[in-house]
Amino acid sequence: MEAFQQMLSQAGWAQGMQPWALSGLAMLFAGGTILGGVAVGAMFFIWTERKVAGYIQSRYGPMYVGHFHGVLQSIADGVKLLLKEDIWPTDADKFLFRIAPLLVFTGAFLSFVVLPFGPDFVGASLDIGLFYAFATSSLVVMGVIAAGWGSNNKWSLYGAMRGAAQVISYEIPLGLAVLPVVMSVGSLNLGTLAEAQRGWLWSWHLFNPIFFVSFVIYLISSLAEVNRVPFDLPETESELVSGYHTEYTGMKFAFFFLGEYADMFVVSAIAVSVFLGGWYTGIPAVDAFVPAPLVFILKSVFLVFVQIWLRWTLPRLRVDQLMYVCWKVFIPLSLANLFIYGLIRSMVG
C-alpha cells in the first residue's frame, strides 16, 4: 500500500490530488494487482496440475493449445466456461446458489492481502496477519455450506456438510501448530515471522526440532483445509459426483475452481513465511541480489507442486479416519508440542 502510494507520487500523477483520492487509487492498484495475480496464478496452477497428473500417470496431459505443452489450455478453458450456459437447478435456493461462489472466492482472495511477498511487497502489513488469514477461511466454509444447501441436491449437501466439518475441525491443529513459532518470534505479522528467519539456511524455523513437528502438522492440516487429496471428501468424485459444486456450471464453477487454487497458494505461502524462511534464500550473500518476491513465489509454488504431487499419489481417507486423525492425533500432538515449547522457553528464559 505505502509502496504503491510512493510509486504514484514519484510518477508525478499525484500532483494536485487529494490525499483521500491518492490512498483510494493506491487501494485500487493494490487490489487490482492481487486480483490479477490470483486469476493468472490459478490458471497456471490448473495447467500445472493437469501436466503433473499426466506425467505421474504416464501420459501427456494437455498438449495442443499454445503449441508448447498446452500452456494456453487454461485460457481456452476459461473462454469455454465464459460461453457456457448458466444452468440453475429447478428448486435451487436462488440467493444462496448465487452468493456461494462469490463467498468461496472472496475468502481465498482476502487472505492474499497479508501475504508478505517481500519486505515491501505486502498488501497490508497487519499485526494480526496470521490470525486474519485463518479468519478469512471462515468465509470459505460459509460459501461451501451455501453451495451445498442452495443446490438442493443431496450429494451437494453431503459434500458441503463434510467440507464444513472438515475445515472447522482442521482449523484447530492448523492454528495450534503455528503457535510455538508465534511464541518464539512474538508477533502474528507474517512479515515479521519471515524476517526472523534471516541469515543462513539453519535459521529457518523448519530446522528447529519443535517447529519441525509444527511444520508437519501444519502441512497435513492445510491439505484438509483446502480440501485436497487425501482429504478431498467434500468432492469425492466416486461417491458424491463432485460434492458441493455438482450443480454449478460456467463461470460460477470457475469461481469455485479459482478459489480452490488460490487457497492452495495461500496455505503454501503462509507455510513459507512461517517455516521456510519467507523471502530469504538461506545464503546471505545471495539474498543481496535475488529479488525477494521471486524467492517467495518460487518457494510457494514448490509447496503447491507438493500438494499436486500428493493428490496423484495417495488414496483418499474415509470420513471417520479423517476425523480420527484430526481430533485424536493432531490436536493432542500439537498441544503437547506447544506445551513442551512453552516449558523449554520458561526454563531457558
Next chain:
Amino acid sequence: MISTVIWCLFAGMTVMAALAVATSKNVVHCGFGLLFSLLGVCAMYVFLGADFLAATQVIVYVGGILVLILFGVMMTHRITATDLKSELVQPVAALIAAVAILVLSVGMILEQVWPAKEHLDPITPTTHAFGVSFLTDYLFPFEFASVLLLVALIGAAMFTRDSAGEDSDHV
C-alpha cells in the same frame, strides 16, 4: 471522506442483514443474514482500531457458532417445510421490553467514558495488551470460561455416545 462512505456502507449492511434475520421466513436465509450482520460488526471493530477483536469476531462467530447453527439446521429433517412465524404476539409486552433494552443500552453508551483515541491512523497492535490483561487482571474470568467450555465439550461427548464403554463406529 472515503472512510466515511465505507463506514456507511458497512453500517447499512449490518442493519439490513439484521432486519433480514428478523423478518425472513426461511431459517437458512436467517443464518446467512446473520453472516452479513456479523461481518458488518467486524468492520465496525476495524474502524475502531480493534484489529484482534475483528478477526476473533469472524473466527468465533462466523467460523464457529454460525457454522454450528447451520449444521443443526441442515441436520434437521424437512426444516424448510416449516415456515417461521413472524407475526405479532403480545405487542404491548414486546414493545415494553424493546424500549427498556433501548433505553438501557443508550443510557450506558452515553454514560460510559470511551477510551477512544482522537486519531487512529496506523492501527496499533492490540494483541500484547490483550495477552497481558488476560493473564493478570482478568485471569479468573479467563480460566472460568475455559473450564465452562471444557465442561460443555465433555458433556457433548457424553450425550452423543451410544452406550458407555462401547466404541461406536457410526460416523
